Amino acid sequence: MSIMANLPKYLVIAVTVGSVIVIVSKMTKSNKPDVSVAVNVPALSKEAVQGQQLFDDNCSACHGKSAAGSDKGPPLIHKIYEPNHHGDGAFQMAAKRGARAHHWKFGNMPAQPQVKPNEVAAIVRYVRELQRANGIY
Numbered sequence: 001m002s003i004m005a006n007l008p009k010y011l012v013i014a015v016t017v018g019s020v021i022v023i024v025s026k027m028t029k030s031n032k033p034d035v036s037v038a039v040n041v042p043a044l045s046k047e048a049v050q051g052q053q054l055f056d057d058n059c060s061a062c063h064g065k066s067a068a069g070s071d072k073g074p075p076l077i078h079k080i081y082e083p084n085h086h087g088d089g090a091f092q093m094a095a096k097r098g099a100r101a102h103h104w105k106f107g108n109m110p111a112q113p114q115v116k117p118n119e120v121a122a123i124v125r126y127v128r129e130l131q132r133a134n135g136i137y
């Protein structure tokens, strides 16, 4: 058989393989969304510096350095988490009970019961100071 006679077959194969690659890469992308943001870090208050330490120890593995996001969790320096939409209580609840995946495709956030309410308050202070310095309030 000549190449010309087989051309339609080759085309079908090429298109099929091509679509599979596109679909698979789309799926992989939605599993690991790259939503990290650039964060300006301002001069922090004393409480926020304590919050920063607690955040680095307990939250940054998923939410990224300076809450800029990672491939395991969303940035908290994001419009979604401005105080009017996710008040300080939402942070307390997230630490105490975890959070069901609803805004993103990272999966659920597991509870972080090792972080006590007064420590979460310091983390919130840190996140709010970062948010304000990045135009989110």
Ligand code: HEC
Binding pocket: 055, 058, 059, 060, 061, 062, 063, 072, 073, 074, 086, 090, 091, 094, 095, 099, 100, 101, 102, 103, 104, 105, 106, 107, 108, 109, 110, 112, 115, 123
């Ligand atoms: C194992 C990964 C992981 C860790 C550790 C983690 N988070 Fe999360 N967090 C997530 C994911 C994923 C979401 C997004 C859920 C969604 O799709 O809305 C989230 C969402 C949140 C939300 C929003 C909750 C809501 O009501 O929508 C807050 C606030 C939050 N995290 C704070 C924290 C704080 C504070 C810490 C540290 C004490 C922390 N997270 C540690 C993964 C994590």
